[in-house]
Amino acid sequence: MTRIVVDWGSSNFRAYRFDSEGGISDRHQAEAGILTVRDGAFEDVLEREIGGWIDPDAEILLSGMITSRNGWVETPYLEPPATLQGLKEKALERRARSGARLLFLPGVCNRIPQPDVMRGEEIQVFGAALPDEDALIVLPGTHSKWVSVKRGAITRFSTFLTGEMFALLRQHSIVGRLIPTGASSERPQAFRAGVTFGFQGGGGGLLNDVFTVRAGALLGSFPPEDIAERLSGVLIGEEIRAGLASAAGAGRRPRLVGEAALVSRYRTAFEELGLPCDLGPDHAAVAGFRRLGLLGGKHG
């Protein structure tokens, strides 16, 4: 039987084909995220991208925003404690035109202490935490996730709008307006100073902290060339403070998982703060998919 997993997000389409021993025999990536698909023609895109892999016996697992309201088949959210086995058991099954079985995986939600949701990141978490392990997995990004794992199950998590907030403030706000055109992102001291400031907090909370980045440049506390990196540092420092203080982070040592440049940036922030952190495996999503592909379950 051919096993295929598809990580289909808003911007990207990533697919992996497994051999009979659970090794990855083929992989394919395209900028064919769900936002690029018109009139709900998801199956056409699937066939265009990986049609050559698909036979009537194939089982295709789909994860990510493809399972959201704006995707192909909307799946519910799995409540914590959420396991890889649970993800597969709660998958919604459809039949492809080719006869292949399509399994749309659920997302994971969290209602306590605050409502939160993820779709797709859970695969990275299951790839980064060992089965039955206790861990705190931190996935930096547009919407950073701090995910508490107990005995291999996701028990709670918090999302931080860090990356999106940085982009908003840089591109659209009065803080970003002072950034000189072509300012380099190689300002490590500015980043580190921002991290410390954001972590400690200036006493007026984040709405004030970000304004002080503008005011500090206007008053000559640092050059305008520092604004972008300082702002990035302030937001990441604030995320680390709040993440460690949150229920998801309490008392655990963060394990950073994700794209190398971003992980490196967060690692620098933890170092600057004198706080411990570990680096998770590269390609955590692939590891998670491999574990998922190897699983049995009601559809297995």
Added chain:
Amino acid sequence: MTRIVVDWGSSNFRAYRFDSEGGISDRHQAEAGILTVRDGAFEDVLEREIGGWIDPDAEILLSGMITSRNGWVETPYLEPPATLQGLKEKALERRARSGARLLFLPGVCNRIPQPDVMRGEEIQVFGAALPDEDALIVLPGTHSKWVSVKRGAITRFSTFLTGEMFALLRQHSIVGRLIPTGASSERPQAFRAGVTFGFQGGGGGLLNDVFTVRAGALLGSFPPEDIAERLSGVLIGEEIRAGLASAAGAGRRPRLVGEAALVSRYRTAFEELGLPCDLGPDHAAVAGFRRLGLLGGKHG
């Protein structure tokens, strides 16, 4: 002698003419903010808007973003403690083509505990606080200011990016994307719930709090029609918490000053939190300009 004051901001041009007793004899407003002025033709705009008031003996005080780097004449910032008298003494004098004296007022800055700046709002503060009074003046807005006044002088202040942050998140972020088209802003319960949540904090800081507004709607904790007002409440609740905790706000009773609808919104927030606040005078800017116009000083 004709005395004129001009409050010339990014978006608006507001001018007042005083009679010999210090009463306002004429006023004029236009959407002729500095962002609308091309090629630095500020004097042309001044003559177009209030040329009929100006004679060679006139004294024209200018305040607001017209005194910034992107304005007509850049003035320095006055350091605290900043008084109305100090503003006038530090004004930069130029001669208009008509022969009238132009006095460009400084802004006010603050370096402790965090760098902060204002240009124009100080006039409202001096209109809202009595001479020699101790007060905490709160000016809600795009960039809310919490201003501590001692014996009539501005001693320190903090700016919160509240209004701009709301606009950014509503228009450009993933949180705003769920807001139904045409959703009403008449959702007082959603606003009040947001204020309480933002004031108490969800345990994960503001970057998490704003994401929970999206997640709560996705999980059915409240309808999507509530998102905008809840988000507004979260940000204002956070501002009030941080403003009261800040050095500018410590131990004082806030006096709200500004545009009526916005003051009303903040008053509702204070009520919801069971916290005291006072309402400042309407037209605080006019009161401040009147006091300024009556002042003597080296140019008086």
